[in-house]
Amino acid sequence: MPELPEVETIARGLATRVVGDVIESVWLGSKPEPLKSPAAEIVSALESKNILDVRRVGKHIVFDLAPASGAQANKKPDAQWIVHLGMTGSLLVCAPQTELAKHTHAIVRLASGRELRFVDPRRFGRLSINEKFEAPGAEPLDVSLEKFTALFRGRKTPIKSALLNQKLLSGVGNIYADEALFRAGIRPRRRAASLTRDELRRLHLSLKRVLKQAIRLGGSSISDYVDANGEEGFFQLKHRVYGREGKPCLVCKGPIKRIVIAGRSSHYCPKCQQ
C-alpha cells in the first residue's frame, strides 16, 4: 500500500525512465471508477504531450506535461496528469508485447515505443487532470516544527487519526503513522491537542526520520508493492510495530498491541508509548 516513501520511490523511478518521452496515444479501460476527470479530458490532456517531469506531491504522482510540438527549451507545463495509486495501484513501464495484466485500467503509449500502464485490482486508485495540483495538507518532509505544532492545536481526535488526515499532512499513511508514534513514544489514542511541546517535537523529528529512512530503503514491500522497476523496497524489515501484533517490542521485549482507531489497525507498545 503506497504511502509517501513508496510513492516517492515510484515517482523517482518513473522520472528516470519517462521524462523527455512523448505520449503518442492513450487507452482507458471501460471501468469508470479510476477516473476522476472525464475520459475525454484525460485523453486530450495526455496525447501529443512531452513529459517534462514526474514527481510526488503528498501520495499523488504528478506528471508535468507540455505540448510536444515547439521548442524543447524552457517549456512550461500546460497540464498535469495526477495519479493516486490508492491501495493496490501500480504504474509500470513495459514493452508493448508484455502480457496485459488483469485490472489494467489505462495504457499510455510513448514515442520511445514503450508503454506506461496503470494497473489497480482494488480500484481505489484515481486518475485526474489538473492545471496546478496542490496537496491539501502540509508536506511532511518540509513542515516546520511551528507549523506541525499548529496542525494539532485544539484537535480532540486521536493523534493517529490526525496523522492520517491528508488535509493536515499529505502523505502519511497507516504504516508510517504507527512507526513514527512508536519512535516518538506516544500512544496512538492520545488526543492530538493533549501532546506536550516536547512530544510534538519528538513526533515531528520521528516522522521525518522514519520517512527519510524508508525512502532510502526504497519503501516498504508488503502485500504486492513493487516500484516502477518492479523491485521491492526494504523498509518492512525496519518496522518496529506495524504488523507485529503479539511479537516482542524491540526495545522492552513486551508484546506489541493492536487496536482499531477510526477503522484502521494501529500497532503500539503499551510500555514504550504513553
Added chain:
DNA sequence: ACTATTTCCTGGATGC
C-alpha cells in the same frame, strides 16, 4: 466546524 463511521473494491487468508 469537527469528528466518527460507513462505503467502495478484490484477493488472500482463514475456518468449517
Added chain:
DNA sequence: TGCATCCAGGAAATAG
C-alpha cells in the same frame, strides 16, 4: 477440496 466469511485500507461520502 470447496465454499463462505473476514480482513486489508485511502479517501470520499454520510451521519452525528
